[in-house]
Amino acid sequence: MNYIEAIKERHSVRNYTPEHIQAEKIVKLNEKIRELNEAGNLHLQLMEDAGNTYNRLLNRAMGLGSAPSVIACVGPDDDTLEQRIGYYGEKLVLFAQTLGLNTCWAGTFNKKNIGAEIRNGEKLVISIAIGYGKDKGKPRKSKTMDQVVDAKGERPFWFNNGVEMALLAPTAINQQKFVIKLNEDQSVEFIDKGGIFSQVDLGIVKCHFEIGSERAIGKFF
Template sequence: MDIIQAIEERHAVRSYKDKEIEPEKVEELNQEIEKCNKLGNLNIQLILNEPKAFTGFMAHYGKFNNVKNYIALVGPKTANLEEHIGYYGERLVLKAQQMGLNTCWVAGTYKRRKCACKINSGEKLVCVIAIGYGEDQGIPHKSKPMEELCKIEGNAPKWFEKGMHCAMLAPTAMNQQKFLFTFDGKALKLQALKGALTKIDLGIVTYHFELGSGLSIKK
C-alpha cells in the first residue's frame, strides 16, 4: 500500500479486536516513532496492553471499545508543540495504516491520568492515538467543498489539486476542517481558523498536503 492509498483508505476506528500487535510490527512502529522523535524533538511513546486509559465514562462517551494499545503524543512545552504533534502523529497514523493496523486520534475521551507514558520535566501529554486491529475499517468522513477550504488566484496547478485532495481527507477534531489554504500563484500559505484543537489539525493537514503535492509548506 502506497502512502496516497493509505490516506484514502484510513478512517477513524474506535472498536478493536482482542488481538495483540505482532512483535515485528511493534519493532517497526518503534523505529518510526524514534525517527519522528528525532525530527520533531518529541517524546512520543507506544504503549501496549494497557487498557486503563480507555475505561469508564469518557471512553464510553467516545464510543471506544477494547482499546489496549495507544501512542502517547508527548513533547516539550513550546509554541509549536501541538502542530508538531499533529504532523508527526499523522505520519505514524499513516504508517500504521500501511502496516494493516487501525487508528483513532483521541484528544479528550480517555483517562489522561491513567495514561502509562513517561512525561519529563518541561513536557506535556497533548493527546493519544488508539491503535490496533479494528473490528471494522471505519467510515469515511464528509468533507467541505474544496472552494471552502482554499482561496486561489487563477487556475489551480495540478500539484495544488493533488495536495488539496489529500488535505481534504485529513482527520480533524470533530471533522471541523477549520483550516484555509491560500495561493496567489507564487506564495502558498496554510492557516488554522478558530476552533477546538486547530493547531493539532494544522499539523495533520500540513502532512497530508505535502504528501499529495510533493512540496513542503513554508511556515
C-alpha cells in the first residue's frame, strides 16, 4: 500500500479491539517515529499501553477508551509546533495505515495519564489513538474543491491532485477551515481560517497536498 492508497482507505476509528500491536510492528513504528522526530524537530512518542489516557467521559462515550496504544504528540514549543505535529504526525498515521493499523487524532484526553516525557521547553499538543479497529471507520462529508481553492484561471493537474488528497485530510470536528491558494507563479499558500486545532489541521492538509501533488512545494514552516 502506498501513501495515496493509505489516504483513501484511512478513516478515523474510535472503537478498538483488545488486541495489542504486534512486536514487529512496534519496532517499525518506533523506527518511523525516530525518522520523523529528526526531520521535524519533534518528540513524538509511542506509548504501547494507553492506560487511562482516554478515561474521560467523552472519550469513553466515543469509544476511545478501548484504544490499546497512543502516540503522544510532543515537541519544542514555538510558533510552528502545531503545524509540524500535524504534518509529521500525519505521515506517521499514514505509515500506520500501511501496517494495517487504525488511528484517530484526539484532542480530548487525559494529559496527566498519557505518561509521555515532556522535556523543558516542550509541549504536549494532541494525541493519536492507535490499534486495531472494530471497524475501518466511515467516510465523512467533505467540502468541494471549489470551496477550499483560491486560484485564477486553469489549475494544473498536480494542484488539483493535491487538493483532492487535502480534502481527505482529517480535521478537528470535520471543520475543514482552510484555503489552498495557487499564485500566478505557481507557488502554493495554505491559509488557516481559524478554529480548534486549526494549525494542526493545516499541517495535516499540507502533508496530504504534498503526497497528492507529488511535488515538494517549498518550505512549509
